[in-house]
Each structure stands twice: as structure tokens, then as C-alpha cells.
Amino acid sequence: MTDTSIPKDAPRAKTSIHQIDALTKKRNAAEKRFKAYGMAAIGIGLFFLIVLFTSIIRSGAPAFTRTVLEVDFTLTQAQYEEAEGQLFKTAAYSDFFIAELEETLTADGMSVEFDADTIERILGKVGGTLREYYRANEDKLGEPVTFSLATSSRVDGYFNGRVTRDGLEDSRFLMAADLDLVDALEEAGIITSEFNWPFITGADSGVDNPGGAGIGASVVGSFFMMLVVLALALPIGVAASIYLEEFAPQNRFTDLIEVNISNLAAVPSIVFGILGLAVFIQFMHLPQSAPLVGGLVLTLMTLPTIIISTRAALKAVPPSIREAALGIGASRMQTVFHHVLPLAMPGILTGTIIGLAQALGETAPLLLIGMVGFVARGYPDGFLQGFVEPNSAMPAQIYTWAARADSAFYDKAWGGIIILLIFLMFMNILAVILRRRFERRW
Amino acid sequence: MMKDNVDAKVGVNAMDVKFTAKDVQVYYGDNHAIKDVSVDILDKTVTAFIGPSGCGKSTFLRCLNRMNDTIPIARVEGDIRLDGEDINAPQVDPVQLRAKVGMVFQKPNPFPKSIYDNIAYGPRIHGLAKNKADLDEIVEKSLRRGAIWDEVKDRLDAPGTGLSGGQQQRLCIARAVATEPEVLLMDEPCSALDPIATAQVEELIDELRQDYSVVIVTHSMQQAARVSQKTAFFHLGNLVEYDDTTNIFTNPQDTRTESYITGRIG
Numbered sequence: 001m002t003d004t005s006i007p008k009d010a011p012r013a014k015t016s017i018h019q020i021d022a023l024t025k026k027r028n029a030a031e032k033r034f035k036a037y038g039m040a041a042i043g044i045g046l047f048f049l050i051v052l053f054t055s056i057i058r059s060g061a062p063a064f065t066r067t068v069l070e071v072d073f074t075l076t077q078a079q080y081e082e083a084e085g086q087l088f089k090t091a092a093y094s095d096f097f098i099a100e101l102e103e104t105l106t107a108d109g110m111s112v113e114f115d116a117d118t119i120e121r122i123l124g125k126v127g128g129t130l131r132e133y134y135r136a137n138e139d140k141l142g143e144p145v146t147f148s149l150a151t152s153s154r155v156d157g158y159f160n161g162r163v164t165r166d167g168l169e170d171s172r173f174l175m176a177a178d179l180d181l182v183d184a185l186e187e188a189g190i191i192t193s194e195f196n197w198p199f200i201t202g203a204d205s206g207v208d209n210p211g212g213a214g215i216g217a218s219v220v221g222s223f224f225m226m227l228v229v230l231a232l233a234l235p236i237g238v239a240a241s242i243y244l245e246e247f248a249p250q251n252r253f254t255d256l257i258e259v260n261i262s263n264l265a266a267v268p269s270i271v272f273g274i275l276g277l278a279v280f281i282q283f284m285h286l287p288q289s290a291p292l293v294g295g296l297v298l299t300l301m302t303l304p305t306i307i308i309s310t311r312a313a314l315k316a317v318p319p320s321i322r323e324a325a326l327g328i329g330a331s332r333m334q335t336v337f338h339h340v341l342p343l344a345m346p347g348i349l350t351g352t353i354i355g356l357a358q359a360l361g362e363t364a365p366l367l368l369i370g371m372v373g374f375v376a377r378g379y380p381d382g383f384l385q386g387f388v389e390p391n392s393a394m395p396a397q398i399y400t401w402a403a404r405a406d407s408a409f410y411d412k413a414w415g416g417i418i419i420l421l422i423f424l425m426f427m428n429i430l431a432v433i434l435r436r437r438f439e440r441r442w
Numbered sequence: 443m444m445k446d447n448v449d450a451k452v453g454v455n456a457m458d459v460k461f462t463a464k465d466v467q468v469y470y471g472d473n474h475a476i477k478d479v480s481v482d483i484l485d486k487t488v489t490a491f492i493g494p495s496g497c498g499k500s501t502f503l504r505c506l507n508r509m510n511d512t513i514p515i516a517r518v519e520g521d522i523r524l525d526g527e528d529i530n531a532p533q534v535d536p537v538q539l540r541a542k543v544g545m546v547f548q549k550p551n552p553f554p555k556s557i558y559d560n561i562a563y564g565p566r567i568h569g570l571a572k573n574k575a576d577l578d579e580i581v582e583k584s585l586r587r588g589a590i591w592d593e594v595k596d597r598l599d600a601p602g603t604g605l606s607g608g609q610q611q612r613l614c615i616a617r618a619v620a621t622e623p624e625v626l627l628m629d630e631p632c633s634a635l636d637p638i639a640t641a642q643v644e645e646l647i648d649e650l651r652q653d654y655s656v657v658i659v660t661h662s663m664q665q666a667a668r669v670s671q672k673t674a675f676f677h678l679g680n681l682v683e684y685d686d687t688t689n690i691f692t693n694p695q696d697t698r699t700e701s702y703i704t705g706r707i708g
Contacts, residue, residue: 250514320551324614326512328564328621329541338563339553 056417062160063415066196066211067151069123069185073100074144075134083131090127093134094119097126105188112184121174122182123149124209150198151191153211153408155182159193162407199415203379204397210408213401215416217379221291221371221391222360222423224380228295228387229302229359234352236299237306244307245314246336265304272301273365281369289370289390297369298359305358309351313344346435353431357424363395372396394420460485460625460655461506466520468501468510475501479520479681481674483625488647488656490670490687492663494707497676499659503627506657507543508536524625541568544623548630550610552602552617557594560602560613561585564621580620588616589646608639615646619654626650628658632665644669663703667691675699677707 015021020028075096083092094116101119105112119126126149134141154174157163168176185191202214248254276297280286286293317340325335341348366372371393380386392400394416401413461483468476476498483489483506491499501510508529510516522529529539541564552560561581564570571577581598585591590612594605602613611631618626628647632640647669650656660666666673667687674684675698683690683699694700701707 318551320547320549321553322512323509323545323547324551324553324617325563326509327507327540327545327547328567328617329537329539329544330563330567331537334567338567343554 056414056421059411060414060416060418062156062162062411063199063418064196065156065160065193066198067156067159067191067193069149069151069191070146071101071104071149071190072144072146073097073130075130075141077141080134080138080141090125090131091116092127093130094125094127097130101190104190105184108188110184110188112181114178114181118175118178118181121178122151122155124152150211151182153209153406155191156211157408157411158182160411162411199412200419204392204400207404207406207409210404210406210412213409213412215394215397215412215419218392218394218397218416219419219423220379220386221294222393224291224386224391225295225298225393226356226360228292229298229356230352232295232299233302233306233355237303237352237355238310238348240303241307241310241314242336242341245311246332246340261304261307265308268364269301269362270364270368272297273368275300276365277368287388287390289372289392290388291371291391291393292387293369294366294371294393295387297365298362301362301365302355302359305355306348306352309354310344310348313347313351314340316347317343342438346438349434349438350431353427353434357427357431360423360427361395361420363399366393366396367399372400394423458484458486460525461657462521462523462526463502463505464521466502466505466518466522468498468505468519469517470501470513471515475679476505477679479676481681481684483655483657484672485624485655486651486653487672488651488658488670489672489674490666491657491659491674491676492661492666492702493676493682494702495661498679499674499676500629502676502681503629503657503659506625506627507540507545509540509545511536541621542623543625543627544618544621546611546615546618546626546628546631548633550607550614550634552605552610552613554601554603556599557585557602557605557613558598560617561620564617568621570622584616584620585613587619587646587650588612589642589649590616606639608635608642611635611639611643612646615643615650619650623654625655625657628656630659630661633661640665663691675702677702 075093079096083089083096086092098114098116098119102114129149130147133145133147152174154163154168158174158179163174165176165179168174168179182191198212199214201216202212203217204214205212244254244257276293280293280296281288286296321339321343322335325339326332330338371391380389380391398413398416398420401409401416459482461481463482464480466476466479467474479498479502491503493499504510505518505522506524506529508518510518518530524539524542528534553563555563558581561584562571562577565577565580571580582591582595585594590609593609594600594613602610605613611634615626615628615631631647632643635643644665647656647658651671658666658670670687672684673687673690675682675690675694675696677698683694683696685695690699691703694703698707
């Protein structure tokens, strides 16, 4: 076939570049529109982030303050003996305390009527606390001692606005009339708000004592779990990736492994939990609720993440570096460990820390292996015990609090979320710093 | 030793032959990339491989230090001997072979480390230096041989990647000679360089000929004519012609060679 002759174009009209033509206008409009979409997307993202953070901080802030009643109290030797001689010993202590508190308030020119029940509603069983103290410190008898007593969670709530007078009508935990005393005590400077250190350092409390609940023990639980995950997932994950990426022959079998690793990354975490329950606890008889088991389960979960990111980091190392090393006569292992791995390090570390952060916030598998709630009675006795003694973890603790009836625990749950987010933030910052630190330019 | 022997005809003195290749075939999967290539490469000689793109000259070069091993789908057949020893024999560790047969690549590829460490890496892994002083000496000697010593002697701690392209390539050549190889393979070492850097590298290649057998793959016929004593012309995976460089360029025996050097194919 011969070419049909190309039709000759009509002579081109002269155009001016000072005049924007229709096509250019359309193109520019499209670009502008796209930029607007992008900015809108970012704006929406930021908006939700701000909403999220303000709501978390607003809801969680109350958990970080507590109200304490600070008062000087003197118990004489005679009073001590008298109280110890009675049948209801703590009631006697309570009576002495009330008498002295009334005296203090009267001296300040206030007259408020209150009885032992009111005090119990505000301060809990204060008699027991006093008796415990004086039985342990008999030498303090007769001299003034400053007691710092945590008020009940309702009083906390009254101070931070969760509890109102109107809402207290049929409450048997705190009556509206009790608040008169609270107001008076606040005016006298006896009840004050302070930073709630016990929330950061303490362990979980009973369901009837939200004020005493702390997240400290579960932070320790999470810490031990992360140690297990780091110690297992990092070396195993990196070794597996290096082998797959640099040494393994490319065949059906390695393809199969590759597909399965990707699939593992998509398996819901609760499946890993039930696997952990079946294998580690029921079959291997490892201790229940122990950070060791939690760590093992989270290791299984984190491994695919680490392997995938490590392989991506290894792949990103330019092949010319491998050729250079091989060309000099380095063995494959020398090539990997002297040249490829250092260059892949930032990517590996980032992947590992993101994997750890994911594991730190994971709740579902922990529920299945019993790392929940009230098992966290306190701190483990030693470093090694930390791995095997029953403990909780931060997200599981938050979950438990959120499920409890007393609304004061709700504040605690939000407070726990703030702590968890702070930890995650630090891990992410660490990831960025490490990446910057190890990054090499070429 | 016999520096002036380079113009001798192939195989006149068997002592001078460094590499002997017989009926070499290379397959990349189903693609037959090198067909029946037989060639003798002489010691203390610069041998140039020329030919159009994709003719297999780089592939054949990579057979000589078994770099094709790193490509999973590549398959090499035939007999290649270095000083009479089969380099594809099962007992040969490619690592030992590559210590004897150094390689310089098309794109300068210094390690992202200091200039010193770039040079010292090879001697270190091959145990060529007993102590720090030894190593310092090797580094200086290699950098001098790479004709880059004067430019970098004051900043050996600076990263090798911070040098200019031509300096990087000379650094890579210095790195290759630091391991005391017997043969130096160069895969288009000047294709990423400007004419001045190219001239420096060519001068360097000419000097290296005194101690090594140098095999250079090049796209530039002028370069082949300038630096080599022997030239092999590859076309479509075949070794078309192999002779003294002067013969190839002035009196080619094969019409394809003639077409190529006169610019009609390629």
C-alpha cells in the first residue's frame, strides 16, 4: 500500500502569547480545581484531627487532676488508747477526725453541720486510713500530722464539672447537701485540686474507687510486652527479609512465602489473639495474662509489618552498590552486611518502630489472652518477673475502664488514651530522628 | 615484563595469554545473548570490545569475573580459563576470582563512605594489610595509580560520593586496583564522563597496561583506537572480528566490521 498523501494543513493563524487561548484556560482551570480539591482534603483531615484532639484532651484532662483534702490532725496518746479499746475502732478514729475538722472550720468562722456519713461520702473510710497510719507510726501520737486525703471521685467530678447539684438528687453516693460542706472546705483552703500523680504511677483500683485508679502498672505491662516484641520481631523479621531479598532463589516456593507474608499482614489481630490463646497458653502452658505471652502474640502480628518494610528498604538500595562490592570480591554476606544493610537501616528502623507503635495500641488479642483489667494489682517484683507476672497493658486497661459503670472511669479511660497517644507520639518522633540520623546521601 | 610485545599476533606466545574463552554461550532466559564466542585476551594489553548496543559485549565482559552469577536468569556455557584454570569449575569461589579480576562499572559507584574507606574496603576484606600503616600505604599507592591522589590527599575523610563524576570514576578505578587484581575489566568507564575526565581516565588506562591486562567495553570507536592494542568487534551476540586495533580500523576483514567502523550500522 502506498501512503495516501497527507492533507496539507491550512496555514496556521498567527497567535499571540499575550492572549491566553481556550485550551490553556481549560488546563489552568483544571489545575486550579485540582489544587482546591487537594487543599480541601488536607483541610478536612486537619479539621478531624483537631476535633479528635480537642475532644480527647477535654475529656481526658479531668483524669489528670484530683482533689485532696489536706488537714492538720493531732491524735493524742489518750485518744489512741480510747479508740483502740472500742468495738468499732475505725468509727472512733473517724469521730475524732470529724471533731477536729469541725473545730478548724469553726475557727475559720464557718459553721457547717455534718456527720460521719457525710464525711464518708466525701472522703471514703477515713477512720481506717487514720488507724492504719497511727498503728504504724505510734511515735507521731500527740503531734500534728498533715494528712492529704483523696476525696471521692464524685467530689472530683464536682470540681471538674462532671457532677452537678441538680444531678445528685437521688444519688446515695454524694448528696446535694454534702456539697455545702465541700464548698466550705474549699473556701477554707482545705480541699484543693492538684496534679493526679497516682493516675500516672498507680495501678488499677476496684470498681467502687475510680479515684484511685492509675495506669502506671499497665504502662509497665506494655513496656515488657514491647521488650519481647522488639527482642523477637526485629532480629527474626530482619533476618527473614535479608534472606528472602538477598539470598533466596526466586522460585515458586519463595513466591508462595512472599504471598503468605503479605496475607499475614492483613490478618485481623483478634485471630492472632485466639492463636496465642490456643498455642501459648493452652498448649505450651505459659502463664496467663503475662506480658511474655502478650509480647509473643504481638510479635506474630508485627513480624509481617517489619518484614515488608525491611524488604522495601533493602530493595531501595541501588544495585550499583551491590555490584561495586561484589566486583571488588566481597562475598554476598559481606556485601549485605557492609553495604546494603547500613543503607537500608533508616527504612528498617522506621518500619520497626511503626510496627511497635501498632503493637502498642493493639487491644483485641490481649483481651483473648486475659491481659485485661483488674489483673494489674501493682508493679512486678523484679525485672524478670515483669515478663511473667499477670499484668495489663495500656489499651486493655483503657478498654476495661471504658466498660465500667461508674462514669468517673470514663474520664480515666480518656486520660489513659492521652498517655497512650503520648507514648505513640514519642515513638514516631524517635522513628523520624533515627531516620534522619542514619540517612546517607549519595 | 614484555611491554612491547603487545603488537604480537594472537597466540604467538602462549605465556602472554591471560584469558582463554572457547565457545562461550550466554542465555538470559530464552534469549541467546552470546553465541560461540572464542577469544584469547593477552596480558599487559588493553583489549577493547566494540559493537552496537545490545551486541553482548558487556555480557561477555561480565562472564570474565562471573558477575553474571548475580543475575538469576543468566546461564553461561562454554569454557573460560584464567591462566589455564577453568573459572566456572565447581570448586571456584567467585569471590576469589573477583579478587583477581577487578571491575569498573559504567556509572561511577563509590560506596557512600569516606574516600579512604572506599579504597581500604577491598584490601581489608582480602586481608592485604597487616596493620594501619600498611593500609595507609595501599590507599596512597592505589589513589596514585588512579591518578587522583593529588586531588583528594587532603580530604581522605570526605565522602567519596561528594566528588565530581570523573573523580568518582577514577576513585572506582583506584578502588579496583587496590585489591591487586591481575585483570581489570572496564564496562564503558567513560560513558558518564565529560571529555576532560575521559582523557584523564584514558591516560590512566594506558598506564595501567604496564601491570595489568585491561579489557574495556566502549561505545566510542575513537576511544578504542586511542587506548587499545587489541580490538574485538561484537555484533548480535557474535564475535565478528578480533585483531590488532590497527588492523581492525585500517583493514577490517569482515564487511560488518567495516560497516560499523565507517558508521553504516550500529
